[in-house]
Amino acid sequence: MSPQVDIFLLAQNRLLLEALTRILRKKPEFSVVRASAYSPGAVEAIAGSGCQVLLIDSSVTEAFGFQLVQETVEAVAGLKVLMIGMEEDESVFFKAVGAGAAGYVLKDASAMDVVTAIRAVMRDEAVCPPRLCLSLFRYLAGNLTTLPNLRVKSQLGLTRRQQQLVPLLAQGMTNKEIAVHLNLSEQTVKNHVHRMLQKVGADDRLAVVEMVKANQVFL
Structure with missing residues (x-):
């Protein structure tokens, strides 16, 4: 069964x-x-x-x-x-x-x-x-050329929300500041950052940004 x-x-x-x-x-x-x-x-x-x-x-x-x-x-x-x-x-x-x-x-x-x-x-x-x-x-059919986030997800596994965090991390924003900016809880932001580190294979927040830049799929 x-x-x-x-x-x-x-x-x-x-x-x-x-x-x-x-x-x-x-x-x-x-x-x-x-x-x-x-x-x-x-x-x-x-x-x-x-x-x-x-x-x-x-x-x-x-x-x-x-x-x-x-x-x-x-x-x-x-x-x-x-x-x-x-x-x-x-x-x-x-x-x-x-x-x-x-x-x-x-x-x-x-x-x-x-x-x-x-x-x-x-x-x-x-x-x-x-x-x-x-x-x-x-x-x-009319918007396929305006969907770069699909490439980001396929190459690095980042969700759309996680993609939104990348430029904010690049600015050096804290979890609390990002939470306020995106109207999320601080714990939710913390969870996203943790998953991003795992998906990208980075050791810290700035390394995530550098990995994304290196893949030329964002920023």
């Missing part, structure tokens, strides 16, 4: 949380490790839960934006983020994709659609409505 998929549910609506929890727990392949509303410690709670899939309802991003999605994806390696209850809106869809979501399920989807989407993202497949997928292809 295949191991269960651990799922974290995040939504502002208690009834929705309870309904989804009941539905998913009827599937022996799924385990709901936690179901809760957003709180300031959400990223830490998700990271500590050991979940493989994060289901986020549209009520969360409508209230708090997509920064939570991006920070969670960067904090938890291999996490699959599935947006549910979403509008068929290109701008919102692009924000979700940019933040790192692996799936985008519309608000008129059935419970079975959500189950199918979870299974798909666990197979490393993207999930999105056909019309929005077409919009994404058209957007990428």
Whole structure:
């Protein structure tokens, strides 16, 4: 028997949380490790839960934006983020994709659609409505020359957020100063810097900058 998929549910609506929890727990392949509303410690709670899939309802991003999605994806390696209850809106869809979501399920989807989407993202497949997928292809076709961050990620393994830290490190900014500049917690910045050192194989912060310059992929 295949191991269960651990799922974290995040939504502002208690009834929705309870309904989804009941539905998913009827599937022996799924385990709901936690179901809760957003709180300031959400990223830490998700990271500590050991979940493989994060289901986020549209009520969360409508209230708090997509920064939570991006920070969670960067904090938890291999996490699959599935947006549910979403509008068929290109701008919102692009924000979700940019933040790192692996799936985008519309608000008129059935419970079975959500189950199918979870299974798909666990197979490393993207999930999105056909019309929005077409919009994404058209957007990428017209903007491929303006995506240098893809080269940075492929060569050095740096995420988009970590790329944002490089010029700030070059300026000699402290973790606290970077946190204020990017509106992040100081601990989040510290974690990013630590991961950057590991990925680049550098001994200190300035060495990260020099490694990036040496690869001629940034700055």
